[in-house]
Amino acid sequence: MPQLNGGGGDDLGANDELISFKDEGDQEEKISENVSAERDLDDVKSSLVNESENNSSSSDSEADRRPQPRPHLESYARHRELFVEALRRQQDAGLFKPSPYAGYPFLMIPDLTNLTNLGNPYLASQAARTYLPMQWPLLDVPGTAAMKDHRSSPSPLSNKVPVVQHPHMSHLSPLLSYSPDSFPPQTPPPFSPDAGMSRAPHPAELSPYYPLSPGGMAQMAHPLGWLPGQSIYPITAGGFRSPYPAALAMNASMSGLVSGGFPSHLMPPTQTSVPHPTIVSPAVKQEPRDGGHHGKVSSPVEKAKDDRPHIKKPLNAFMLYMKEQRAKVVSECTLKESAAINQILGRRWHSLSREEQAKYYDLARKERQLHSQLYPGWSARDNYGKRKKRKRDNGKCDSAEVSGGPFSPPCVLTPPQERPPAHSHLTHTHLSQASPASSLDSPATPTTALASPAAPAPTHTDHPHPHQGESLYAEQVQPLSLITKSHRSGRDQLSHISQPPAPQTSYLHPLIRSGSLAKMSGPHSSSSSSSSSSSYPQYSPHMVSARSKTPPMFSRSFPLPPMLASSSNAAHHQSEQSLHCALTQSQPLSLVTRTKN
DNA sequence: CCCCCTTTGAAGGGG
DNA sequence: CCCCTTCAAAGGGGG
Known part of the structure; x- marks a missing residue:
């Protein structure tokens, strides 16, 4: 790039x-x-x-290391608010800057599931992250009515089908994601890719966006945001509120899409938890072991930890790519096993041009940045032990x-x-x-x-x-x-x-x-x-x-x-x-x- | 039912 | 400094 x-x-x-x-x-x-x-x-x-x-x-296991209490929640909440605000502004103002990324107008949106959770996308265990493709131009549009429409109707496929393709990807391979099949006839991708290309935020810009300061965020759009895996549609439910996305750029449009309304209102004011997609409830999805229930914790300390929402690591470039492309690969191949698919994806990854990869790296970078802003004290280590250790x-x-x-x-x-x-x-x-x-x-x-x-x-x-x-x-x-x-x-x-x-x-x-x-x-x-x-x-x-x-x-x-x-x-x-x-x-x-x- | 497998990348800890 | 280890996503397969 x-x-x-x-x-x-x-x-x-x-x-x-x-x-x-x-x-x-x-x-x-x-x-x-x-x-x-x-x-x-x-x-x-x-x-x-x-x-x-x-x-x-494995020896370790200690997983839990440090119980330090961190002020995450609070900060999270705060961030969220900021984001929201930013969004609004965005809508109002409609600022979009052209970005180098032109091709990637995507937004990340929390999955519906997440919505349930306080809105924090990350909270949800699984579906934590959803990315939507957006057109920038659209973004500006307040109503995003159009988009909404699309979204409004949930498609059956919605959840796992990749609905939209990444624009840039398209040229990459035919495969691209979405197979048409996936889409219900009517659902054309909400946004045309082309249009989308118009602009994406420049990375550089990011910073501004992420900044705590509300204003900044508006611009961010998630470049790659869309990940096929999660469907866009899901969003509909009203819940969309995640700061994270917001940060990303949430475009109003998105929000609109999603909720049709402004997310902000959707967001529960009180929630403490932060809606970052990465957040997962205490119990990690992966870790069933916990039982998922918080309950388990015995010691106070642990408990404390548990209470803290599980914040997932931000996805790296490859992971983003996987999310995007997985469906496509699956559709192409009969293989279903993720391991096999991942191998294929790994290869494809390597075959990507640097530019293409750059896109993902960029996104990943943004995610990390955003994540860091949202969860300043968070350390990857915090999640250690949650997964079972392999x-x-x-x-x-x-x-x-x-x-x-x-x-x-x-x-x-x-x-x-x-x-x-x-x-x-x-x-x-x-x-x-x-x-x-x-x-x-x-x-x-x-x-x-x-x-x-x-x-x-x-x-x-x-x-x-x-x-x-x-x-x-x-x-x-x-x-x-x-x-x-x-x-x-x-x-x-x-x-x-x-x-x-x-x-x-x-x-x-x-x-x-x-x-x-x-x-x-x-x-x-x-x-x-x-x-x-x-x-x-x-x-x-x-x-x-x-x-x-x-x-x-x-x-x-x-x-x-x-x-x-x-x-x-x-x-x-x-x-x-x-x-x-x-x-x-x-x-x-x-x-x-x-x-x- | 739960973990494994598999991929790349990020990050932290330890030597 | 470098190496090692975990975790991130995903979903069929195996125990």
Whole structure:
């Protein structure tokens, strides 16, 4: 994107994320459109192998750490109000600024379900976030009558069907979301994409928006907001009130859409809880364990904690993308399993052009910002332990396992480091060109790697980056088979192996590159602020290093014969399904999962 | 019934 | 500093 940062300063925009774009992006972009479809197919083709090792050893669990009481609620409430106000103003004034994001006129809206809860979208456990696409122009319109209409009639599909497509996406792939099917005939997307394009808020602008100060928010629109998963329609119920969205831009329109009225009034004055989409009631959805009921808490302290609403982490760029695209993928493929779908999504993600990814990074950034504003004291840690903790695998043995598995091939698994990259990259080594040794790194190389995200915005194109390899990346993907290791995180070390080169390397953003990557020290970037760390933290090495590893997809070391491995039933299932897709596409992808041992 | 699986990214803690 | 670990979403599958 365009520079998010705009020239100005916004820091915000700029930096954050590094997108991992692969360079492909550039080329890809072009390609992407056409190709996207193909790629997907290709992607699918590849076979996956998973190993899961699970282990569970988690020690921690301590989950709850710190009981510190935070003033969240209060602040939340306050924020909410502010937002509301902002909205109004917006309506009144109708301010929209053109934004770089033109294409993304989306708003986030809390799901109906959420509505129920105090309106805080996040509260609801599940449906916490809904994004609506909006047209900017419309936004201005007070009445949004039109929109309303659409919305007013709930469609059956409404909930899970993706109704609208993201404009920009559209070109990406045919798939795009919404399949027409989804829509009831009548429901055309409320907003035409084109129109929507008109403008989106500039990231830079964000800040202003989020600001506590009421005024600011108005402008924000959620760029990507719409997530297909949640339907727009849901909103109708009256409840829509979430600050979050509001913040985003809530456009009045939205509100209008939703409630038809102003949300503000909808909002219960008293509520303390904040309506951020991320908020979830104390019991986390995920955690059934609690029983969902608050009740359980025994100690006072805990109790206190419980009382606090569960605030979900803001969605990252990929998650946003997933939400958006999942339905589409599902519709295309017969696969239903999320795990399989996610794999596909992961691939697609990588195949996205940097610009496209940038959009999501941007949104994610905005969400984070907003989230931080809404919940200043919130820490991701607060949610630890709420989910069950997963076990982690343990050692990575897996690799061995994996490899050992049916495929001997080197599988990806090879121990992390060891395997040089070669394999992984094999194909593409070129890409990485980088380096041999580092090869893995190449991608991995943090330094390099990092860059990207941030860049997104700026990216725009240029990126001089050297690497060009990127493009390759995309291709690579296809052919490869995937072997995943289950666990990601930590162990990904393997990743190196697989590392996809593309992304990282390529992307380095100029900025980043120039600067340090790591944190981008902001300095450079644009700006200013290095600001907030929070905002941009991303650059971090993580991308690269740790996870970036993400080998999975890339790991292609060798193409697995389709089915190889499968040890588990599960594998079969997936594989079958996968096949489905694959078939359609062309090759089957096989997933092999390893179950826990 | 509940957790797992799977993806990428963000963030915090620990070494 | 770097690595590791969790969590975020989602939904079928498995125990």
